[in-house]
Amino acid sequence: MNELKLTDRAWKSFFIGGKQGLFEIKATKSGIDKNKLKTSDTGTTPYITRTDLDNGINLFVPDEQMPKYKKDDGNVITIGLDTQTVFYQKNAFWTGQNIQVLKNQNLNYWVAMFIIPLLKIQMKKFSWGSTGATLGRLNRTRIMLPVNADGQPDWQFMEDFMKQIEQDKIATVLKYYNNSLSNNNLRGGG
Numbered sequence: 001m002n003e004l005k006l007t008d009r010a011w012k013s014f015f016i017g018g019k020q021g022l023f024e025i026k027a028t029k030s031g032i033d034k035n036k037l038k039t040s041d042t043g044t045t046p047y048i049t050r051t052d053l054d055n056g057i058n059l060f061v062p063d064e065q066m067p068k069y070k071k072d073d074g075n076v077i078t079i080g081l082d083t084q085t086v087f088y089q090k091n092a093f094w095t096g097q098n099i100q101v102l103k104n105q106n107l108n109y110w111v112a113m114f115i116i117p118l119l120k121i122q123m124k125k126f127s128w129g130s131t132g133a134t135l136g137r138l139n140r141t142r143i144m145l146p147v148n149a150d151g152q153p154d155w156q157f158m159e160d161f162m163k164q165i166e167q168d169k170i171a172t173v174l175k176y177y178n179n180s181l182s183n184n185n186l187r188g189g190g
Contacts, residue, residue: 004161009146009154016102016119018139022153023077023102025138028095029070037061037094045071048087048095050080056087061094069094077102077112077119081134084123088112100138106155110162118143 017025037047043061051058056078063071074091081098090109122141131137148154 004157004164006146006161009148009157011144012147012151013142013144014153016122016138016141016143017135021139022145023104025100025102025135027135028078028097028099028101029072030065030094031097031099032065032069032094034058034096036066038065046089046091046093048078048089048093048099050083050085050096050098052083052085055089056080056085058096065094072101073103075103075107077107077116079119079123079138084120084126086116086119086123088116100135106153108159110159110166111155113162114158115143115145118145 015021017023032047034047034049038061039059040062043059045061045063046055046057047059047061048056049058050056065071071092071094072089074089074093076089077086078089078095079086079100079102081100088109122143125131126137145153146157148157
């Protein structure tokens with residue numbers, strides 16, 4: 001396969017959400033305050049907050065929470081409203097308040113890895129408090145994406161491009177460690 005380049009495609013501006021938007025954007029289904037969580041040492045479901053660390057994961061909690069809260073589905077992008085944090089959530093999760101959830105049928109891990117840096121650039125214009133990333137502001141925000149011949153987002157290109165970057169990184173790391181091992185063996189080490 002030929003090396004993919006970002007210049008291989010035309011690019012076009014798209015609304016993130018709203019009627020013409022790429023994503024269905026909704027407030028989290030759970031929105032549980034941390035002090036209301038049922039916790040245990042064996043919890044396995046991520047509890048996502050607005051932190052900029054650890055993919056937004058604050059801790060792991062049991063699946064069983066109060067019935068009025070609903071767990072959010074995975075394969076989505078989360079945006080923390082006040083902190084403008086943006087992450088991909090592969091698995092179902094619980095979350096604190098003020099988290100928006102972005103869904104799209106074409107979303108997967110690699111597409112998310114392509115789109116998240118573009119979303120983060122747009123999130124820089126928002127700030128804590130009165131100019132935070134509200135649902136209305138997110139719906140009116142645009143991002144530039146590569147397009148196919150029909151002028152629609154080229155989801156396959158985004159996925160293939162990110163897979164290519166991943167493979168390049170893996171090859172670089174493997175080459176480094178193989179060279180390190182070879183050099184170590186030549187010196188009589190190990």
